[in-house]
Amino acid sequence: MDLVKRIVEVIKKCLNLNLDNYQFEGMWTLKKINQYISDGIEENIHLDYKGAASLDKKGEKKKEISKDVSAFTNSDGGVIIYGVKEYDEAEKRHLPEKIDAVNGNEFSKEWLEQIINSNISPRITGIKITPVQTSKPEANQVVFVVEIPKGTTAHQASDKRYYKRFNFESIPMDDWEIKDIINRQNRTDIKIDFVPRIPKEFLKRRLESGIEFNINFEVRAFNKGTLISKYLDIFIYGDQDTAKYFSSHPLQTPDYQVHFSNEEKREIEVGDNKFVIGTDRLPILPNVIRSIGHIELSSLFIIEDCSFKIQVSTEDGTYMKKVTRSDLVR
Incomplete structure (x- = not known):
């Protein structure tokens, strides 16, 4: 994607085009995240919103990160957006309300990668974390978009349990479900x-x-x-x-x-x-x-x-x- 950006910059200079608001398919930008909020895109089996408080260096929060990320890869993959708050009202519980940015000086992309990689076994291959600045770069207020692929085997969270996505939640899996996921490589998808x-x-x-x-x-x-x-x-x-x-x-x-x-x-x-x-x-x-x-x-x-x-x-x-x-x- 960096190469694509450089090509766009060359085109802009050569043709004097204003492409600042152009958004490539799959690219995560502040505009795209705000569009999710304004469109009221609800959480589902492939999407989860987490406020800034979901990231913390205390043990319980780290466990929740491993639980949620492993649940996505054990299910069908998906996206967790850290830095978007849901509504508090029960009837809007799973709808995005506003950006609740993460302090990028305290929680870096590298820190989040390390937490995920060191607390989930086996390590998930192909996970992608995109930090999106919500204000001036020097303020370093960010939203982390974590794209999680569907796993080819079962992945265990830090509490030694296996989780899956079900009705907006990460819940423990039954034994037969774990065995079924382990056999994914031997089935069509x-x-x-x-x-x-x-x-x-x-x-x-x-x-x-x-x-x-x-x-x-x-x-x-x-x-x-x-x-x-x-x-x-x-x-x-x-x-x-x-x-x-x-x-x-x-x-x-x-x-x-x-x-x-x-x-x-x-x-x-x-x-x-x-x-x-x-x-x-x-x-x-x-x-x-x-x-x-x-x-x-x-x-x-x-x-x-x-x-x-x-x-x-x-x-x-x-x-x-x-x-x-x-x-x-x-």
Whole structure:
């Protein structure tokens, strides 16, 4: 990313462009964090907010850090933002209220890395900590964004327990869950994303207008695992409350189902006619993203905060996931 920044600086000087407010995908900036707060992005299995008081050099706070970070890697990975306070009111408990910056002179990035690395066993590979300055650099008031990858084995916290994310919390795991995570390297790991086909900022502005329009989402399968996935089937489930918002598929009420897979039809042409003579499953290699279809939703689906469920099945098993507004518009 440093190289990208240098390239941008060269472009700015050559073309005299004002790119100061430009934000690269994946780059953590103060603008992006403030956007999370203003948009009211709620905590979830992949996101957690922690106020400045969560970082302390006392033993109990260090234990909490190891507990929370290990819970993310034992689950599906995610992000912990140290330096953003949640609301105190019970009904807003998991919503970000404001920046509650960490004193960077007392707690450095290196200190946080050392706490994580020395209190979690085995050490997590690929963890990334980004310090974001919230004021003038000399004040050194920062927000630490900790990006935690999904682990390939089970990771133990400093209290010798194994934790997972569940309903905004880090809770102890059962024995069978620990064994299941240890065997991750021997299973496929497919993540499904719904990516809007119009620019993110443009989409947000149109949603804010409240005017109904259709949004086309590309359905992408990302093989996060170390094994080739040969068989993939995805089913989208909904009910009569959401069926009316699907414009890309003829859906029936009260329940509906839309199917996608990594199948590709083999066709032949005879004159002006096409005939399907079979289908092939196209394997998805590790670290490969493949487009497997699309859905089209009315903007009211997002404005009214609806949701649907997806079932993802591979040769190794099946999992269910609820898809909400935050999964569709990030």
